[in-house]
Amino acid sequence: MSEALTAAAPVVAVAVPVHRRGWRQKVAPWLMLAPSLALMLYAFVLPMLTFFEYSFYTFRRGKLIEEFSLTTYRRFLFDAYYQTIVLDTLWMAALTTVLALAIGYPLAYALWRLERPWMKRWLSLIIFSPIIVSVVVRSYGWIVLLADQGPVNWALKGLGLTNGPVSLVFNLTGVVLSLAHVFLPFVVFPIYSSMTRIDPALREAAMDLGAGWARTFRSVTLPLTLPGVVAAVQIAFTLALGAFVTPAMLGGGRVLVLPLQVYNATSDINWPVAAVGGLVLLVIAILVVALCNRLLKYSEA
Amino acid sequence: MTPDVEFKNVSKVFGSHTAVDNISFTVPAGSFFSLLGPSGCGKSTTLRMTSGFEFPDRGEIFISSENMAGVAPYRRPTNMVFQRWALFPHMTVFDNVAFGLTVDRLPRAAIRTRVGQALELVGLSPFADRKPRQLSGGQMQRVALARALVKRPKVLLLDEPLGALDLKLRMQMQLELKRIQREVGTTFIYVTHDQGEALTMSDQIAVMNNGRIDQLASPQEIYDHPATRFVANFIGNANLLPVEVESAAADAATGLATVSMGGLAFPTSVAQKPADRRGWIAIRYERIRLGEAARAMPIQMQGRIRDAIFAGSTVHYLMILEPSGIEITVEAGHDGISRPLPQGSLVDVGWEPGVTRLFGDV
Structure with missing residues (x-):
């Protein structure tokens, strides 16, 4: 026993400073993480838990009944009214994502192929511009642009494409257009960065083997930029799910999506409906992110 | 074809x-x-x-x-x-x-x-x-x-x-x-x-x-x-040595020109005809013979060994030629038995006239 102790002693003497440095290395990242962790806990996890608790209560005749019940969940799952809201939200998010991709992918490609740095800089700034402008200002801008007597309708009429005005605003069209506009940078930049990661020699190799532009794009560029596309879908779709101001302003009361429903429920102090609405949004977002990650893994394998 | x-x-x-x-x-x-x-x-x-x-x-x-x-x-x-x-x-x-x-x-x-x-x-x-x-x-x-x-x-x-x-x-x-x-x-x-x-x-x-x-x-x-x-330098290992051009015109019979180094005149093959009396000859490390082998060569001088670098299959000697004082590198085969020549020793150096190439001073 005593022999073992003496034998161990020198090892301990050496080990102490090493151990202490290891301890410091372990603690430093946690210290740096602490503020954000505290914020997450206080501003996200705790409210979510409270929400979760509220989701099991019921709201009857303007009063909150603090008893465990699955009534609100049942309504969200089986009541046609709530089903419509959930499906409309998904539909709006899907349309927005598709439109943002349809505009964003060619834009990313153009940004990638531009040779002059100053043109690249200006194009990046233009892509970024919707974020720089306040959402309220931007929404009023779209309302003016898309109004029945607005420039877009005037142009459509002038080109002889329509007789009467096309309603472009205070409906889903206006909401989707405006959302796709503001999500453009979130779509363009992940795709652009996946393009810059492609070895330029790969496109040359395809051309050298007889592929023209279209074939090179289809067989090389597009498959290799899919990770960027998936990331873009993830961001655009989840952002669209949570969009509030744009559907509120450009929807004209006709586009009832989940965040609006949550807002309305909160104003009525109907906490259970607001809570379940919020949780449904969260679950959809998590599902989309998980599905995209799955796709990403599949496309890389 | x-x-x-x-x-x-x-x-x-x-x-x-x-x-x-x-x-x-x-x-x-x-x-x-x-x-x-x-x-x-x-x-x-x-x-x-x-x-x-x-x-x-x-x-x-x-x-x-x-x-x-x-x-x-x-x-x-x-x-x-x-x-x-x-x-x-x-x-x-x-x-x-x-x-x-x-x-x-x-x-x-x-x-x-x-x-x-x-x-x-x-x-x-x-x-x-x-x-x-x-x-x-x-x-x-x-x-x-x-x-x-x-x-x-x-x-x-x-x-x-x-x-x-x-x-x-x-x-x-x-x-x-x-x-x-x-x-x-x-x-x-x-x-x-x-x-x-x-x-x-x-x-x-x-x-x-x-x-x-x-x-x-x-x-x-x-x-x-x-x-x-450039080619002489880029391919293989060659010494580039400054020489005085005695007669740049290639000899009709041998096709060789005559140059001198430290007052010692010798023939060389011509790559470019120098415009004036300044010229350069290139000679590969492994084309230079030392000691016994050098004494059988048409061109002979002496050199002092400054350093010997052992490289397994060969030995590189850094030498000072006498009397010109020009520094050259010689690559000699190593037979696996004999010791490298000692530093400071004076040895015979020689080569064939065809292995050097004359260039102008550009």
Whole structure:
């Protein structure tokens, strides 16, 4: 026993400073993480838990009944009214994502192929511009642009494409257009960065083997930029799910999506409906992110 | 033989930098042709102009007597093996090799057979279903080769394809490339900065320097009779020694000129006629004889050994020649028994008149 102790002693003497440095290395990242962790806990996890608790209560005749019940969940799952809201939200998010991709992918490609740095800089700034402008200002801008007597309708009429005005605003069209506009940078930049990661020699190799532009794009560029596309879908779709101001302003009361429903429920102090609405949004977002990650893994394998 | 590739007064300028400066050459069909030079000498640009990734600013390029002006890469009868192989990472080995044939819309059965043959040629048949990242460097190199050869190009272009491999593998691949070239009989144009590679594999070498071709000849001609000081310096190890030109005109009978070093006159073969009395001779380290062997040589002097560097199969001696005081390096074979000559000793130095090359003072 005593022999073992003496034998161990020198090892301990050496080990102490090493151990202490290891301890410091372990603690430093946690210290740096602490503020954000505290914020997450206080501003996200705790409210979510409270929400979760509220989701099991019921709201009857303007009063909150603090008893465990699955009534609100049942309504969200089986009541046609709530089903419509959930499906409309998904539909709006899907349309927005598709439109943002349809505009964003060619834009990313153009940004990638531009040779002059100053043109690249200006194009990046233009892509970024919707974020720089306040959402309220931007929404009023779209309302003016898309109004029945607005420039877009005037142009459509002038080109002889329509007789009467096309309603472009205070409906889903206006909401989707405006959302796709503001999500453009979130779509363009992940795709652009996946393009810059492609070895330029790969496109040359395809051309050298007889592929023209279209074939090179289809067989090389597009498959290799899919990770960027998936990331873009993830961001655009989840952002669209949570969009509030744009559907509120450009929807004209006709586009009832989940965040609006949550807002309305909160104003009525109907906490259970607001809570379940919020949780449904969260679950959809998590599902989309998980599905995209799955796709990403599949496309890389 | 009809030339497969012909460059006529071709120049290429990038901004203010002339990458290729008025070069002309022809590559005979079925030959292994190397473009050799240091980085930035224009060899890669020359290759890229052949493949169609760059277009010349002046001059014309012919492939099989057809003018390539304005012909896009995907319409040329050339295929390229890229420096880092540029395999499509999302495709299997089979799909990589099949790519060029699918683009040409060959029937599926024909594609299978030809890809199978190409993979067999490079010894990769068992790896058809692997992805590039599951392969070693040497294997990726072979896939790149198979992918280019499967299209049966008139000319195969290789842009330093062995540069990213380690030394042993590189030596092995050199022999392999030469074997494949003989087997398929395609014209190879091979770009490299490695003189060893160029010397072992090529039928002809064009040594490039500053966008120009300094010398175009067989490996032996280039090694034994370098045409410029640059070639003498770039290929192998050569001493460049300043000399006084006694008579630059080659002797009618021997073809040799006479120069002197430290008052000692001796004959030398001529690469360039010097304009005045100042000139340089180049002599390879291993062409200089020491001691007993030197005393049998037509040209003899003495030198003091300043340093001996043992390198396994050879010993390098740094010496001061007497009476000129000029420093030279001598590479002597090591027999595995005798000790290197001691430092400070005075030994006989000698060489054949044909092994030195006279250059002007440019």
